[in-house]
Amino acid sequence: MIELKNVSFTYLSENSDESSAELNGSLSNIDLRIEKGSFVLLTGPSGCGKSTLLRLINGLIPHYYSGKLEGEVVIDDEPVNDKPLCKSAEKIGTVFQNPRSQFFNVDTTSELAFLSENLGVEAEIIKSRIEQTAESFQIKNLLDRSIFHLSDGEKQKIACASIEVGKPEIILLDEPSANLDYHATMQLRKLIAQWVRQGRTVIAAEHRLFYLWDLIDRVVLMDDGKIIKDYNKNELNKLSDNDLSELGLRSAHSPAPTEIELPVVTTDDKTLTINSLRFGYKQGFFNRSKVNNNIIDIHNMELALGKITAITAANGEGKTTFLNCLCGLERRSKDDIIINGAPFKRRNRLNSFFMVMQDTNHQLFTDSVLEEVMISLPEPNEDKALKILESVDLVCYKERHPMALSGGQKQRLAIACAVASERDYILFDEPTSGLDYGHMKEIAALMRQLRNLGKTVIIVTHDSEFIEACCERKVNFVSRG
Amino acid sequence: MSNQTKKYFIGGRDLINIGIFTAIIFIITMAVMPLGFIPVLMPLYCVIIPVVGGIPWMLFATKVKKLGMVFIMSMLLGLLLMLTGMGWYALPVCAVSGIITELILKLGAYKSKKHTVIAHGVFCTWLFGSYIPLIFMADTYWQQNADYGEEFISSAKSIFQIWTAPVLIALCVAFGILGGLLGLKIMKKHFAKAGIV
Amino acid sequence: MLKGDYGKKSFINPITKLVLLVTLPAFLMGGLGGTDAEIFTLIFPLVSLFLLFISKNLKAGMVGLLMYIAVIIAWSVLPSGSDGIFHIILFIVVGIVTGLLPCALMSVYVISSTTASEFITGMKKLFIPDVITIPMSVIFRFFPTVKEEIQAINKAMTMRGIRFGGRNAAGILEYRLIPILMCSLKIGDELTAAALTRGLDSPRKRTNICDTRFRFQDFFLLALCFCAYLVWVLSLFGIHFGEVVKL
Structure with missing residues (x-):
């Protein structure tokens, strides 16, 4: 059993590598008891403290994140505060949000062995445990492979498997589906369901509720570091999707993005036509393998101009590459794209498309929000820049360093830069990953704003609620066809 | 492990930091390496890499509070040089430069900015390891081919002479200090502002 | 290692690779053993070319081979004993090709044929x-x-x-x-x-699941290196194989 007794915690920036925005998430006077074998969902708006709570349980607080801690955290009658992390690692496994940054090794098998190797378990035992886990998680085909060749969904599977090898009693999940598409999320659900069936204690911090809704026993709703409400199973069944949105939460029942009914183009639409688009990667000098990643081979796709189009796919690969090609970033792509009856060449596209990438950290360079917008304008003009910042509600942050903003704020900044660029076509790659309900609605509103400015907005997304909130057209993407 | 001992012994997170920053500095080194195909440009290693490498290094220095971290980084760079065909001669050079750098940092109690900048200058002498075969081993090569004429050998020797060694070392230190100062400036402008340092 | 080709076992053991990586520069660039070890300055480059080809790294192998042939041709065509800046540059280039290049090629082989985990295991077995x-x-x-x-x-x-x-x-x-x-x-x-959270900071001694075996080619190459070192050591004591093995 896990108990938090009157716990309060505030992050201190000394020794922590986090930017100041993420220092939000402090807790005040938390009292919580979690029974063994239950599946608890922690949810609430960004910054409510759910990740902080998980860190208190697995020991990252106070051993990695420093701050002022009051109160007691007790697991199975043993206080956690002074227990070294490696002791906690014997019983508790944590799966994090970002598939790309939680694995330590380069190949999957080593990653599966990592935990046990650290704890000094004998090699033979580790090997048999890996066999067992590969069997039960059905990941035999993922063994002995380079992690860099796996999809994000496969990476998360490996992350789950890597803690399963240690047969943890308590499993913590910190927004594990944030970067996963629908298909991969459902696969993750299967693994979690298995853990639940086996009677493990599972605690998940999540915004996306739909894939866990029927598995959970209890929902702990948090806001601003406090527990607002604690729902048991009966109360959960009585909550409608409306109730949930009033609480600022995502819906519990979401259709798959590919099932949402929206036209591709209507007869009134003017379109951008992709007659053909082909792209494949070349082999590097050191690379001996014949594995080809991400080949795009598309014919006869139409995108409506001046509308908000969602691009969905049954499953992972190729969408980002597609956007890169569309944007004109891939020099080796062979394409035949027509706009207004004339060919739309790659060079022209490079100047007409603005892409907001999945990881906004890759495209923010300067040391102030204002400067970031200014360099996006064709001619630097402070008044224009300030006006744009107003429209995305970031004016009060104009001197802030872009990296000090929260995830939602960075998205808005990227959108501001898109507007500043004065380009007609704006592409988005998963703009709502990891955003809570409120921020998702904000972004949806901004999309409509962009459309009202006459822009053509194309969004690659797996967020069904988001699609329903603002998208008008939809293309089901298949990388070859 | 109690929190007290953690202050003095290098732990997992320190090792990860060492790995990350060594990777970054080495990647900068690899990016500049193609210059080496033109022998006359080879001394530029001692100019560009210390300056650009100063930025990540100063960032790394903010995480160095224990003895040994810098030494490990130095040895790793030497190991990487070996892996890329420069031979094992870099290892003793890296060991020495690593130790001296550690001493300087310790003298500054891991807080003094001045000490850290100078330490970086000294640290950059690890680059010298890649020159050793060309400067010192050339001698033995000529020995194997003594039948190429006295005049020839002496004029060849005059280009890669022993006196170029201290010049290169001096360049490493000087530009290393410059790089350290640049690193401080960038840290203030970006990383401190973003709240990361 | 950067984009490991998994499932395929390396031709030689990672320890052998590490030994070769240290030995080649010592003899080819460091001139260990002097004229007595001259035969090794011919054998080792061939070893690195061979390993490259056998690991199907044809590009690097071909580049290496071509550079060798070019240098040999250039060296034999030009008259020896003459001075001049062109000659000196050529000399440096020859030094690089016969010294640096085989070592660099050896590294290319090691990097392209070893997975990171194999490499780390090799290092652990060497008590690093x-x-x-x-x-x-x-x-x-x-x-x-x-x-x-x-x-x-x-x-x-x-x-x-x-x-x-x-x-x-x-x-x-x-x-x-x-x-x-x-x-x-x-x-x-x-x-x-x-x-x-996966125990990296554990004070316990880390265990390891990788196993590495030694095969014929490992013994052969290690023996080769051993002979080279032997020749060097003996030459220090004044015993020269020069007369016997000189080409």
Whole structure:
């Protein structure tokens, strides 16, 4: 059993590598008891403290994140505060949000062995445990492979498997589906369901509720570091999707993005036509393998101009590459794209498309929000820049360093830069990953704003609620066809 | 492990930091390496890499509070040089430069900015390891081919002479200090502002 | 190692590779053993070429072979004993090709044919401590990640129309290096948290599941290296094989 007794915690920036925005998430006077074998969902708006709570349980607080801690955290009658992390690692496994940054090794098998190797378990035992886990998680085909060749969904599977090898009693999940598409999320659900069936204690911090809704026993709703409400199973069944949105939460029942009914183009639409688009990667000098990643081979796709189009796919690969090609970033792509009856060449596209990438950290360079917008304008003009910042509600942050903003704020900044660029076509790659309900609605509103400015907005997304909130057209993407 | 001992012994997170920053500095080194195909440009290693490498290094220095971290980084760079065909001669050079750098940092109690900048200058002498075969081993090569004429050998020797060694070392230190100062400036402008340092 | 080809076992053991990696520069660039070991200066380059070809790294192998042939031709065509700047440059180039190149080719072989984990295991078997092997793991794990980050950042810059540094000459550093550093720090932070929750800081002795075996080719190559060292040591004592083996 896990108990938090009157716990309060505030992050201190000394020794922590986090930017100041993420220092939000402090807790005040938390009292919580979690029974063994239950599946608890922690949810609430960004910054409510759910990740902080998980860190208190697995020991990252106070051993990695420093701050002022009051109160007691007790697991199975043993206080956690002074227990070294490696002791906690014997019983508790944590799966994090970002598939790309939680694995330590380069190949999957080593990653599966990592935990046990650290704890000094004998090699033979580790090997048999890996066999067992590969069997039960059905990941035999993922063994002995380079992690860099796996999809994000496969990476998360490996992350789950890597803690399963240690047969943890308590499993913590910190927004594990944030970067996963629908298909991969459902696969993750299967693994979690298995853990639940086996009677493990599972605690998940999540915004996306739909894939866990029927598995959970209890929902702990948090806001601003406090527990607002604690729902048991009966109360959960009585909550409608409306109730949930009033609480600022995502819906519990979401259709798959590919099932949402929206036209591709209507007869009134003017379109951008992709007659053909082909792209494949070349082999590097050191690379001996014949594995080809991400080949795009598309014919006869139409995108409506001046509308908000969602691009969905049954499953992972190729969408980002597609956007890169569309944007004109891939020099080796062979394409035949027509706009207004004339060919739309790659060079022209490079100047007409603005892409907001999945990881906004890759495209923010300067040391102030204002400067970031200014360099996006064709001619630097402070008044224009300030006006744009107003429209995305970031004016009060104009001197802030872009990296000090929260995830939602960075998205808005990227959108501001898109507007500043004065380009007609704006592409988005998963703009709502990891955003809570409120921020998702904000972004949806901004999309409509962009459309009202006459822009053509194309969004690659797996967020069904988001699609329903603002998208008008939809293309089901298949990388070859 | 109690929190007290953690202050003095290098732990997992320190090792990860060492790995990350060594990777970054080495990647900068690899990016500049193609210059080496033109022998006359080879001394530029001692100019560009210390300056650009100063930025990540100063960032790394903010995480160095224990003895040994810098030494490990130095040895790793030497190991990487070996892996890329420069031979094992870099290892003793890296060991020495690593130790001296550690001493300087310790003298500054891991807080003094001045000490850290100078330490970086000294640290950059690890680059010298890649020159050793060309400067010192050339001698033995000529020995194997003594039948190429006295005049020839002496004029060849005059280009890669022993006196170029201290010049290169001096360049490493000087530009290393410059790089350290640049690193401080960038840290203030970006990383401190973003709240990361 | 950067894009490991998994499932295929390496031709030789990682320990053998490490030994070769140390031995080749010692004899080819360091001139260990002097004229007595001359035969090895011919054998070792052949070894590196052979290994490259056998690991199907044809590109690098061909480049190496062609450079050798070019240098041999150039050297025999020009008259010896003459001076002049061209000759000196050629001399340096020859030095590089017969000394540096085989070592570089050996490295290409090792890098392209060894998975990072094999390499780390090899180091552990050679009793290299955890404080070296763990950061080494992180380095290998980081190279491809940094590469991905750099590619993403370059794409973003191109898309926004910022060539090199844009309006700012120092922009190359600022607009490229800074985002890379920031992203690396963030990834490093997440990586550390994840690794710590999986016991990285455990004081217990780490175990290891990789096994490495020695096969005929390993014994052969190790014996070759041993002979080279033997010749060198004997020459220190004044015993020369020069007369016997000289070509």
